[in-house]
Amino acid sequence: MPDAPTAKGRATRARIVEGAAEVLREQGVAFATLDDIRSRTGTSKSQLFHYFPDGKDELLLAVAQFEADRVLADQQPHLGRLDSWESWQQWRDVVVERYERQGDHCPLGSLFLQVGRSRPGSRAIVTELMRQWQQQLAHGMRALQANGMVSSALDVDRTAAALLAGIQGGVAIMMSTGDSTHLKAALDTGIAHLRATAGEPTARKPVRT
Amino acid sequence: MPDAPTAKGRATRARIVEGAAEVLREQGVAFATLDDIRSRTGTSKSQLFHYFPDGKDELLLAVAQFEADRVLADQQPHLGRLDSWESWQQWRDVVVERYERQGDHCPLGSLFLQVGRSRPGSRAIVTELMRQWQQQLAHGMRALQANGMVSSALDVDRTAAALLAGIQGGVAIMMSTGDSTHLKAALDTGIAHLRATAGEPTARKPVRT
DNA sequence: TAGAAGATGGACCAGAAAGTCCAGAATGCC
DNA sequence: GGCATTCTGGACTTTCTGGTCCATCTTCTA
Numbered sequence: 001m002p003d004a005p006t007a008k009g010r011a012t013r014a015r016i017v018e019g020a021a022e023v024l025r026e027q028g029v030a031f032a033t034l035d036d037i038r039s040r041t042g043t044s045k046s047q048l049f050h051y052f053p054d055g056k057d058e059l060l061l062a063v064a065q066f067e068a069d070r071v072l073a074d075q076q077p078h079l080g081r082l083d084s085w086e087s088w089q090q091w092r093d094v095v096v097e098r099y100e101r102q103g104d105h106c107p108l109g110s111l112f113l114q115v116g117r118s119r120p121g122s123r124a125i126v127t128e129l130m131r132q133w134q135q136q137l138a139h140g141m142r143a144l145q146a147n148g149m150v151s152s153a154l155d156v157d158r159t160a161a162a163l164l165a166g167i168q169g170g171v172a173i174m175m176s177t178g179d180s181t182h183l184k185a186a187l188d189t190g191i192a193h194l195r196a197t198a199g200e201p202t203a204r205k206p207v208r209t
Numbered sequence: 210m211p212d213a214p215t216a217k218g219r220a221t222r223a224r225i226v227e228g229a230a231e232v233l234r235e236q237g238v239a240f241a242t243l244d245d246i247r248s249r250t251g252t253s254k255s256q257l258f259h260y261f262p263d264g265k266d267e268l269l270l271a272v273a274q275f276e277a278d279r280v281l282a283d284q285q286p287h288l289g290r291l292d293s294w295e296s297w298q299q300w301r302d303v304v305v306e307r308y309e310r311q312g313d314h315c316p317l318g319s320l321f322l323q324v325g326r327s328r329p330g331s332r333a334i335v336t337e338l339m340r341q342w343q344q345q346l347a348h349g350m351r352a353l354q355a356n357g358m359v360s361s362a363l364d365v366d367r368t369a370a371a372l373l374a375g376i377q378g379g380v381a382i383m384m385s386t387g388d389s390t391h392l393k394a395a396l397d398t399g400i401a402h403l404r405a406t407a408g409e410p411t412a413r414k415p416v417r418t
Numbered sequence: 419t420a421g422a423a424g425a426t427g428g429a430c431c432a433g434a435a436a437g438t439c440c441a442g443a444a445t446g447c448c
Numbered sequence: 449g450g451c452a453t454t455c456t457g458g459a460c461t462t463t464c465t466g467g468t469c470c471a472t473c474t475t476c477t478a
Contacts, residue, residue: 005454006446008455009454012455012456028322029322030239033435034437035434043457045436045438046456046457046458047457049437050455055437056437109318109381112385113237114239116239126385126386127385130391158398161391162394162399164382164391165375165391165394165395166371166378167374168377168378168379169373169377169378169380172318172377172378172381173373173377176332177332177339182373182374182377185371185374186374186378188367188371189368190371193398193402196402214423214476215423215475215476217424217474217475243466243467244466252427253425253428254466255428259425260425264466264467265465265466265467422476423475423477424473424476425472425473425474425475427470428469429468429469429471430469430470431468432465432466434463436461438460439459439461440458444454445452445454446451446453447451448449448451
């Protein structure tokens with residue numbers, strides 16, 4: 001049941017997904033019950049199973065997709081325009097701010113664990129998110145190369161992969177410890193690494209916390 | 210009940226923790242029941258609650274500590290002797306190999322989610338693990354500095370934090386996608402970043418957080 | 419050796435939560 | 449307006465699982 005036939009149905013379905021996302025973010029996937037979601041969204045049990053016939057797993061998967069879409073959307077328009085040091089810096093700040101605001105909860109990570117890595121669905125969502133994210137980072141790095149701001153010898157794909165890993169790990173550590181130091185370190189070091197290849201041995205000091 | 214009075218009791222307790230760790234790694238925390246653990250370890254319900262009076266949460270926490278201890282132990286002795294490029298490379302290989310073998314399951318991450326970040330216990334375990342890990346990385350970097358192989362102006366703590374974040378993220382991505390590319394990229398880029406500072410007496414300005 | 423403390427087995431309980439079902443209201447379509 | 453489809457409400461069932469309880473066996477100690 002990907003789409004409901006009527007407008008009313010679609011609205012209800014959307015309400016369920018969004019409300020479920022809220023509940024999951026607040027309580028954690030492991031502790032959220034269908035009844036919590038039901039009461040939060042003002043729906044009945046039958047509605048939940050009407051729109052998600054395969055039950056909780058299907059709903060969780062829908063929420064995962066919903067959250068995954070937000071991840072990249074929240075980084076725009078900066079992520080799409082990484083063609084100057086300034087825009088990289090702005091993007092960096094947005095990422096830090098977004099995850100600091102999100103607090104100590106990773107909707108996607110926990111959803112993934114709950115639904116189970118075996119399910120192709122959940123894996124596909126995460127894989128695709130990572131692919132797009134990394135691709136946009138790489139695109140930004142190539143833009144810098146085109147502007148002569150970064151060495152053309154830089155292995156863009158590997159560097160983008162490393163930066164993405166740093167972000168993910170920084171977020172993960174922040175979820176665990178409540179401290180965003182590692183996220184900032186990963187971002188700043190990653191950007192510094194780019195700058196270091198610019199060919200200028202002169203130092204820069206543009207990073208702020 | 211941190212320790213059992215008799216040797217037999219201690220052995221049973223250890224058997225429970227180790228068996229539980231196996232079950233959790235195989236099935237995932239979300240799907241493992243006390244009965245699974247009970248049958249795997251050849252114990253009875255009463256034994257479980259005899260050694261872990263606070264029930265499942267306490268057992269999970271003990272398993273988390275058990276797994277956390279293994280993480281650093283598995284990286285030794287390399288992690289403790291990061292004083293040459295060769296040893297860094299060996300350590301890098303061990304980390305990749307360890308996590309590739311572990312497959313698509315992160316015992317610690319899922320345990321953390323299940324027990325709940327609110328609990329001080331689980332947070333403390335992860336925080337302490339990250340602290341020690343990062344400290345050993347920083348120690349290795351300082352050894353390189355002492356040998357003149359890395360610029361003395363390098364902000365060791367920040368670089369170590371970034372590298373740690375990269376590892377965590379690389380592992381997380383590997384869990385999700387089954388691909389260790391990001392982990393390798395994070396490690397290799399991190400080490401390359403160190404090497405790049407080798408001949409630079411003039412330093413980038415370190416950034417404090 | 420006898421009593422106490424610890425360890426073990428397993429039946430039993432209680433609550434929770436996913437999922438089912440059907441009646442009835444709303445809505446869209448001709 | 450009337451029929452068909454969709455949507456909604458909520459009671460009910462069923463299964464699962466964490467946790468309790470107590471009787472019994474083993475081990476240690478005085």
